[in-house]
Amino acid sequence: MIQKFRLQNGGLINRDKKLSFKFNGKTYSGYEGDTLASALIANGVHLVGRSFKYHRPRGFFGAGVDEPYAIVQLYRNNETEPNIKATEQELFEGLEAKSVNCWPSVNFDIGAINNFLKIFLPAGFYYKTFMWPKSFWYRVYEPFIRKAAGLGVASTKHDKERYEHKYEYCDLLITGSGPSGLASAYAAAKNGARVILAEDKPRFGGSLLTSDVNIGNQSGEDWANSIISELKEMPNVIVKNRSQVFGYYDHNMLVMSEKVSDHLPKTKKHHPKQRLWYIRAKEVLISSGSIERPLVFGNNDTPGVMLSSAAKEYLKVYGVIVGKNPLVFTNNDSGYETAIEFKKNGINPIILDTRVNPQSEIIDEAINLGIEIKFSYVVVAAQGYKKVSSADIAKISDDKKQLGTIENIKCDCICVSGFWTPTIHLASQSGNKTKFKEEIDAFVPGTSKQNETTLGAANGIFTLEETLKDSFMAGQDLSKKITNNDNKISFPNVVEKKSSQYDKFWCVPLPKGKNYKRFLDFQNDVAVSDIEIALKEGYRSIEHVKRYTTLGMATDQGKTSNLNGLQLVSEIENKVVPAVGHTTFRPPYTPISIGAIVGREVGKHSKPTRKSPMHSWHEKNNAVFVDAGVWLRPRYYKQGSENLFEASKREAKNVRTNVGVCDVTTLGKIDIKGPDAAELLNRVYTNAWLKLPVGKARYGVMLREDGIVMDDGTTTRISENHYHMTTTTAQAANVLSHLEYYLQLVWPELNVNVVSTTEQWAGAAIAGPKSRKLLEKLFPNNDVSNEGLPFMGYMESDLFGVKARIFRISFSGELAYEVNVESDNGQFMWEKIIEMGQEFQVQPYGTEALSTLRIEMGHVAGSELDGRTISYDTSLEGLISKKKDFIGKRSLNREAFTSSDRQKIVGVVPLDKKTSIPEGSHLVKDAKAPLPNKKLGHISASCWSVEHDNPFSLAILKDGKNMIGEKLFVMSPLKNKVIPVEIVSSHYVDPKGERVRS
Amino acid sequence: MLHIKCPHCGMRSQNEFSYGGDASIKRPKLNKEISNEEWDNFVYNRKSLRGKHLELWQHLSGCRQWIKVERDTATHEIFNTYRADEEIS
Numbered sequence A: 001m002i003q004k005f006r007l008q009n010g011g012l013i014n015r016d017k018k019l020s021f022k023f024n025g026k027t028y029s030g031y032e033g034d035t036l037a038s039a040l041i042a043n044g045v046h047l048v049g050r051s052f053k054y055h056r057p058r059g060f061f062g063a064g065v066d067e068p069y070a071i072v073q074l075y076r077n078n079e080t081e082p083n084i085k086a087t088e089q090e091l092f093e094g095l096e097a098k099s100v101n102c103w104p105s106v107n108f109d110i111g112a113i114n115n116f117l118k119i120f121l122p123a124g125f126y127y128k129t130f131m132w133p134k135s136f137w138y139r140v141y142e143p144f145i146r147k148a149a150g151l152g153v154a155s156t157k158h159d160k161e162r163y164e165h166k167y168e169y170c171d172l173l174i175t176g177s178g179p180s181g182l183a184s185a186y187a188a189a190k191n192g193a194r195v196i197l198a199e200d201k202p203r204f205g206g207s208l209l210t211s212d213v214n215i216g217n218q219s220g221e222d223w224a225n226s227i228i229s230e231l232k233e234m235p236n237v238i239v240k241n242r243s244q245v246f247g248y249y250d251h252n253m254l255v256m257s258e259k260v261s262d263h264l265p266k267t268k269k270h271h272p273k274q275r276l277w278y279i280r281a282k283e284v285l286i287s288s289g290s291i292e293r294p295l296v297f298g299n300n301d302t303p304g305v306m307l308s309s310a311a312k313e314y315l316k317v318y319g320v321i322v323g324k325n326p327l328v329f330t331n332n333d334s335g336y337e338t339a340i341e342f343k344k345n346g347i348n349p350i351i352l353d354t355r356v357n358p359q360s361e362i363i364d365e366a367i368n369l370g371i372e373i374k375f376s377y378v379v380v381a382a383q384g385y386k387k388v389s390s391a392d393i394a395k396i397s398d399d400k401k402q403l404g405t406i407e408n409i410k411c412d413c414i415c416v417s418g419f420w421t422p423t424i425h426l427a428s429q430s431g432n433k434t435k436f437k438e439e440i441d442a443f444v445p446g447t448s449k450q451n452e453t454t455l456g457a458a459n460g461i462f463t464l465e466e467t468l469k470d471s472f473m474a475g476q477d478l479s480k481k482i483t484n485n486d487n488k489i490s491f492p493n494v495v496e497k498k499s500s501q502y503d504k505f506w507c508v509p510l511p512k513g514k515n516y517k518r519f520l521d522f523q524n525d526v527a528v529s530d531i532e533i534a535l536k537e538g539y540r541s542i543e544h545v546k547r548y549t550t551l552g553m554a555t556d557q558g559k560t561s562n563l564n565g566l567q568l569v570s571e572i573e574n575k576v577v578p579a580v581g582h583t584t585f586r587p588p589y590t591p592i593s594i595g596a597i598v599g600r601e602v603g604k605h606s607k608p609t610r611k612s613p614m615h616s617w618h619e620k621n622n623a624v625f626v627d628a629g630v631w632l633r634p635r636y637y638k639q640g641s642e643n644l645f646e647a648s649k650r651e652a653k654n655v656r657t658n659v660g661v662c663d664v665t666t667l668g669k670i671d672i673k674g675p676d677a678a679e680l681l682n683r684v685y686t687n688a689w690l691k692l693p694v695g696k697a698r699y700g701v702m703l704r705e706d707g708i709v710m711d712d713g714t715t716t717r718i719s720e721n722h723y724h725m726t727t728t729t730a731q732a733a734n735v736l737s738h739l740e741y742y743l744q745l746v747w748p749e750l751n752v753n754v755v756s757t758t759e760q761w762a763g764a765a766i767a768g769p770k771s772r773k774l775l776e777k778l779f780p781n782n783d784v785s786n787e788g789l790p791f792m793g794y795m796e797s798d799l800f801g802v803k804a805r806i807f808r809i810s811f812s813g814e815l816a817y818e819v820n821v822e823s824d825n826g827q828f829m830w831e832k833i834i835e836m837g838q839e840f841q842v843q844p845y846g847t848e849a850l851s852t853l854r855i856e857m858g859h860v861a862g863s864e865l866d867g868r869t870i871s872y873d874t875s876l877e878g879l880i881s882k883k884k885d886f887i888g889k890r891s892l893n894r895e896a897f898t899s900s901d902r903q904k905i906v907g908v909v910p911l912d913k914k915t916s917i918p919e920g921s922h923l924v925k926d927a928k929a930p931l932p933n934k935k936l937g938h939i940s941a942s943c944w945s946v947e948h949d950n951p952f953s954l955a956i957l958k959d960g961k962n963m964i965g966e967k968l969f970v971m972s973p974l975k976n977k978v979i980p981v982e983i984v985s986s987h988y989v990d991p992k993g994e995r996v997r998s
Numbered sequence B: 001m002l003h004i005k006c007p008h009c010g011m012r013s014q015n016e017f018s019y020g021g022d023a024s025i026k027r028p029k030l031n032k033e034i035s036n037e038e039w040d041n042f043v044y045n046r047k048s049l050r051g052k053h054l055e056l057w058q059h060l061s062g063c064r065q066w067i068k069v070e071r072d073t074a075t076h077e078i079f080n081t082y083r084a085d086e087e088i089s
């Protein structure tokens, strides 16, 4: 394939390295250093997609981040990615890309029928049309729109690429490596400041790569290269290309996306695809430059109509000409630069200048080169469907209202320049209230809000000399404040051509009898007529106009359309632009991949995994694990072909008949020390703590200040001023913060220290009628009889040479103990228990059996202490001390908490003793009552009672106290179940609590 | 992301802290007889201020100290931070 639009020489591409790539199935070639866009244009391909609404043919409009059209689906290393701008995607060997938003193909697109039916697609079309009839939306409209529209398809496969996050601090972050970025970075770096210079393109230098200027007797490009090489050598400077700073957040935190591997056929081993940088900068220099503004005329979206700066970039950077017969349509001097570049390369452009009689150095140069210039001329409409083939042009009156006779001239591209829009996004995101600058008809940053300074074109300054002066100064002053160094840099001599005043005219009137679409927003197909309709229909606020017409709402966020949209609204409304105001700029400045945002926190890395010291034993013994917060806990130990239900039943039954052992390491543990420790407990828990003797444990319930139960657990007095508190697994972190809150802020006079020891102790619960016998074998030197170690007793001991703590506490309702050893000895302890327990038929049990045991004995847990229940509801009111005050006590006498029919915990048994009751089901009086059927309560936890061999559930039931013996219905619309049940006591096993004390 | 100066540790990122609400709220003394209204004001009623606000944060993934932060709720500007026991004039 011959690259017919590639110049023989020139450009910054590597002509020694030819690359082959595919677009829409067809093979082309380009060079290393090309973008997909420049390579396609070199091959004469201008039709790359279809527009979003009318499916009109789409070509290239820009050459970088501002591109509204050339969005493709990329295929790279067996992966696919949507929403890739061809103007940003660097070419690599074997690259494949396809057009989006066209079906079945870009050349014959069925959606283009919208274009010919456009009478149906005015502003607000989607709101107006697809709303009725309602059923049509699901059956007809949506499937059709989904098939025909959309800017690409996201892959449904797991993304195997790696994305990284990085945190960095610096003195100055500089966003953009054009003249202002380079000058300020250089000055600051010379002062010893830590500098990060970020450039979104692969090449540094910004506008210096394409403009005909001279700095310090070097071309702009050479000067940029020399500065960059010097910066790269400095240890205090980080220079990053392919890196877009896309968000300016609070306290000078900026986020940058670095495309590490997207330009390569395949990500290198141990490299990420992209890296997200969180940068905290002391000072931020915004040197993001400006984006050329389009001129608006008929069919100005035809492929071949392009920003003049883009045409110049394709020429100077890539050695590619966008057309052989170009028309340059401009209202300022920038268009001339493009025309001159064409002319220098042997191509004859025609310039149409809207101005009457402008005079400047650059215009003189164009005249001297023999370029044909037509003053007071405009393009009325582009002609050609898939590519510009000619232009209707006309003379325009001095007041810009009247068009002269329309002439048609042949051309194959129209390069437009409507002056420049400063890129103020980052400044605006920082909170800077932008101001309107009349001379350039654009917004520029106002007073700095955070530590941001905007320089050069981004600040509305378009001369090189002024830009460089300001930027050297800013870099020097800001770095001096930080480093106290003051290295003066001599200012280089600058040669540039002076420009003349630009013309504020930007929108060509329609000729009589013609109804051309004149587009403002190229990606979302918003035309001048759409804005007119929106205003006619009463939309006034620019934010409303934006949403109603979708102006500036596409993936390019209106980089080329926003100002023209504002100007149009201001003209129709007869207001000045600042009175219309602009819509809010929000991050991200460019689309960021979800992968980059998520980083490494995917799959099992999405949260930490905590394992008990006995984890490997559980694994070896066929444990099936369950997530308990960040912990992995054995849910059951599978024997043979058992399922969850069978295994947990076996394990629970073994606890009731023999002895079981459960890993309870995950319980929160807090070590409490100090002379006022008892006083703290007394204020935190609802029951009394001042008289707990050393060597005794007590069960306690703590409330929030609003009276709701926060957590429960046992606390043991280890010695005079030393307590060991346990919390539920889920609340461990909250309880610690809660204690710290009261100790640090409310009662700082209490002399107490609290510290989490959850990970310091491994815990095993030994439960069942034979547990004491097992304990006797584990601790032969201790008296563990009912007298020696009574219920709620505590002793310190020695487990075959290992320090151990023994607590006689029970969660299962059986005679039970909990043994703690230091974590490193956890596995040893566990294996000893299993070994010594063989003769008593010991079996490990998991969380499922643990739940069964606690449910059937009516012991409350997280599903009852759900942040909505008080002590009374969960039958814990017996633990409320009348004699002392404690956290949350004052709330308990509020009306709702003392009402006589207050909800209470009850037991629920199905009448048929067979049907399991789904958790979360509602309890109702009458199963056949009309909806809404009054809910009396809900099922909080369900199990299969191993004691009674039938289903049993706990429920929180209104007036539960007086409901024992009542027959109600459990309803689960979710599972489509209605189950007749009887309400029983929540204590379904050993209601008198004899076993635990035996 | 905010940058909060812990009076004990120095400048740290917001993700090391957890928010603890209005710092001007004083818990009524234990055992003190108070009206429902006074109690409700302590437990529930908070102003949703726009502007300068004295609030509590805990340096959770750091020194675990509760600190007071004077912050503008609209602009997120932080004017000052204080230790829990510091009296604020």
Ligand SMILES: [Zn+2]
Residues within 6 Å of the ligand: B006, B007, B008, B009, B010, B059, B062, B063, B064, B065
């Ligand atoms: Zn701290």
